[in-house]
Amino acid sequence: MNRPLHKPYNGLTAKSLLIAVFIFPVNVFWIIQLEVVRYTHPTLVHPLSNVIFIVFWLVIVGYSLKIISPKIGLTSQEILTVYIMLCVVSSLCSHDMIEILVTLMGHPFRFATSENEWRALFWRQLPEWLVVNDEKVLKGYYEGASSLYVKENLTAWIIPSLWWIIFIFVLLTVMLCINIILRIQWTERERLTYPIIQLALEVTDQKLTFFRNRLMWFGFALASLISILNLLNSIFPELPYIPVKRQSINQYFTSRPWNAMGGVRVAFYPFVIGISFLIPLDLLFSCWFFYWLYKTELMIGKIIGMSNLPRFPYANEQGFGAYIGLLVFTFWAGRSHFKNLLHHFSNLHHAKIEEGNDNNNEPIPYRLAFLGIIIGLAFLTIFSYKIGMALWVIPIFFAIYFLLSIMIARLRAELGFLVHDLHRIDPHSMIITGVGTRRLDTGTLITFSVYMFFNRAYRAHPMPQQLEALKISSVQNINPKQVAISILVATFMGSIVTFWLLLDNYYRHGAESGYYGPWALGFGRQVYNQLAGWMNYQQDNDLLGMSFAGIGLGLTSALMILRARFLWWPLHPLGYAMANSWGMSNLWSCLLVVWLIKFLILRHGGLKLYRRAIPFFLGMALGDYIFGGTWSIGSILTNTTLYQFWP
Numbered sequence: 337m338n339r340p341l342h343k344p345y346n347g348l349t350a351k352s353l354l355i356a357v358f359i360f361p362v363n364v365f366w367i368i369q370l371e372v373v374r375y376t377h378p379t380l381v382h383p384l385s386n387v388i389f390i391v392f393w394l395v396i397v398g399y400s401l402k403i404i405s406p407k408i409g410l411t412s413q414e415i416l417t418v419y420i421m422l423c424v425v426s427s428l429c430s431h432d433m434i435e436i437l438v439t440l441m442g443h444p445f446r447f448a449t450s451e452n453e454w455r456a457l458f459w460r461q462l463p464e465w466l467v468v469n470d471e472k473v474l475k476g477y478y479e480g481a482s483s484l485y486v487k488e489n490l491t492a493w494i495i496p497s498l499w500w501i502i503f504i505f506v507l508l509t510v511m512l513c514i515n516i517i518l519r520i521q522w523t524e525r526e527r528l529t530y531p532i533i534q535l536a537l538e539v540t541d542q543k544l545t546f547f548r549n550r551l552m553w554f555g556f557a558l559a560s561l562i563s564i565l566n567l568l569n570s571i572f573p574e575l576p577y578i579p580v581k582r583q584s585i586n587q588y589f590t591s592r593p594w595n596a597m598g599g600v601r602v603a604f605y606p607f608v609i610g611i612s613f614l615i616p617l618d619l620l621f622s623c624w625f626f627y628w629l630y631k632t633e634l635m636i637g638k639i640i641g642m643s644n645l646p647r648f649p650y651a652n653e654q655g656f657g658a659y660i661g662l663l664v665f666t667f668w669a670g671r672s673h674f675k676n677l678l679h680h681f682s683n684l685h686h687a688k689i690e691e692g693n694d695n696n697n698e699p700i701p702y703r704l705a706f707l708g709i710i711i712g713l714a715f716l717t718i719f720s721y722k723i724g725m726a727l728w729v730i731p732i733f734f735a736i737y738f739l740l741s742i743m744i745a746r747l748r749a750e751l752g753f754l755v756h757d758l759h760r761i762d763p764h765s766m767i768i769t770g771v772g773t774r775r776l777d778t779g780t781l782i783t784f785s786v787y788m789f790f791n792r793a794y795r796a797h798p799m800p801q802q803l804e805a806l807k808i809s810s811v812q813n814i815n816p817k818q819v820a821i822s823i824l825v826a827t828f829m830g831s832i833v834t835f836w837l838l839l840d841n842y843y844r845h846g847a848e849s850g851y852y853g854p855w856a857l858g859f860g861r862q863v864y865n866q867l868a869g870w871m872n873y874q875q876d877n878d879l880l881g882m883s884f885a886g887i888g889l890g891l892t893s894a895l896m897i898l899r900a901r902f903l904w905w906p907l908h909p910l911g912y913a914m915a916n917s918w919g920m921s922n923l924w925s926c927l928l929v930v931w932l933i934k935f936l937i938l939r940h941g942g943l944k945l946y947r948r949a950i951p952f953f954l955g956m957a958l959g960d961y962i963f964g965g966t967w968s969i970g971s972i973l974t975n976t977t978l979y980q981f982w983p
């Protein structure tokens with residue numbers, strides 16, 4: 337077991353807390369400007385570019401201060417604590433979290449018409465304590481040239497915002513308690529590698545070994561050169577452009593049956609190639625292999641006349657079954673740990689999880705973590721019931737949600753995949769597939785809709801951020817209790833800051849003024865049109881969809897058994913689960929390139945050459961992040977859109 341050799345370092349100090357609190361609004365404003373205004377999304381890919389950018393400059397400032405006086409400098413532990421807190425805040429203020437929530441709170445009251453029938457269908461059943469329905473208050477929000485800091489506006493927003501902040505805090509607290517229970521099994525026993533945090537660990541290393549590596553600077557220079565040239569192209573179009581960002585190649589697949597594949601994109605993002613170099617070789621191969629197998633399924637379906645099945649090959653349902661299968665095998669691998677935990681909770685083993693190992697080094701004791709889960713789930717149950725969700729649906733909904741959350745945390749910890757979107761693989765989609773909408777009352781469907789803010793996609797999911805924070809605590813011997821407090825402080829303060837700045841910006845410029853990108857109104861339109869569709873066109877359960885979920889579960893089980901029986905087996909079931917995802921459609925070509933490079937390096941140079949090459953690839957990622965972040969700040973300062981490195 338990894339046990340501290342000496343007293344843990346303090347990461348949450350007065351310095352680190354003050355720095356984090358100061359940076360929170362700056363970071364949130366930056367994300368809003370990029371994601372809401374300019375439609376470029378740093379929070380959808382990991383590690384988070386905005387956080388790496390800030391940490392890079394904190395390292396430089398901290399090292400410079402340390403030269404002047406060691407007392408005023410910043411330690412690695414302090415900088416990493418800021419990193420942890422910024423990751424949590426960025427996940428909350430993201431295209432897949434509170435950015436959605438704020439736009440849902442007033443949308444149905446502003447845009448209800450006789451044509452869409454929203455007023456008759458669900459207006460009166462929306463929970464008044466969670467929405468804003470005052471037309472005068474919403475007028476300033478949507479039209480702009482107004483101020484949040486008017487009594488009527490503040491009064492209208494404060495109550496629903498506070499309730500949602502409490503909900504988010506409880507939701508993330510439950511995640512943290514689950515992570516604490518899982519941590520020792522995944523981090524210390526299975527020794528998962530956590531690839532996503534490696535760049536942050538290298539950048540913040542006090543010995544500065546990473547920055548003294550020549551290969552790192554070669555990779556940094558290569559990515560920087562590409563970024564600079566593409567920036568110049570965005571200003572002077574006559575200059576050449578290096579095509580590293582995603583671009584469609586549909587023009588090569590226009591004839592039958594090739595056009596049945598749908599859109600195909602290629603991209604060669606330097607930062608994706610750099611970070612993905614740490615992904616296991618079998619997963620790299622499986623990702624692009626199963627992506628093209630999925631495209632082949634679409635073509636075969638067209639050839640054999642499966643077009644009468646509108647969603648063939650039911651990729652979302654297959655993906656859900658695959659994730660459930662992966663979870664089953666994950667829990668089976670840790671069965672002894674979970675068995676010991678049950679003994680621990682039932683007082684059969686009083687203070688020990690297993691012989692020679694207690695939980696004194698955990699952020700909180702296991703029994704307290706278990707109690708936190710129970711109390712948190714009770715709150716979520718009451719909250720959901722008060723909105724209108726049927727009692728029998730609530731445990732199913734949150735069971736699916738937290739199981740998917742655990743799976744996302746696991747795939748980040750084990751494999752380090754950069755994007756985990758899971759579009760349409762979510763609790764409400766799976767419940768509707770299983771029982772239909774006829775058996776669900778209006779209150780349940782409304783709750784599904786308002787909960788879309790944390791279930792639309794899972795690209796910025798906070799649970800893996802928390803688990804990676806606990807890993808950082810273990811690697812750098814940071815006081816784990818301080819790490820837990822940092823996460824909770826960042827959750828609470830980050831939610832407040834995000835609500836504040838989003839509302840402040842919308843009242844200044846107006847959500848429908850044209851200043852913002854399409855999703856300032858698009859989320860609400862999408863969610864409430866879907867709700868109206870559920871209510872107007874009721875459907876039965878989808879037996880065929882459930883069958884394909886079973887197929888996904890079966891295939892994943894077979895792949896896991898083959899991996900266990902044959903060490904040489906090259907196909908990882910996670911590649912199958914993600915085959916049709918947004919992330920895979922954008923990144924498959926990057927993963928193909930990395931797989932080929934890594935295969936050749938391991939084949940001809942072995943592990944020694946692979947380890948020597950890592951700084952080069954991490955340098956590529958760092959260079960892309962630093963210069964890409966610089967251009968995004970330039971865009972804000974000049975009120976234009978310069979070259980953005982993602983997406």
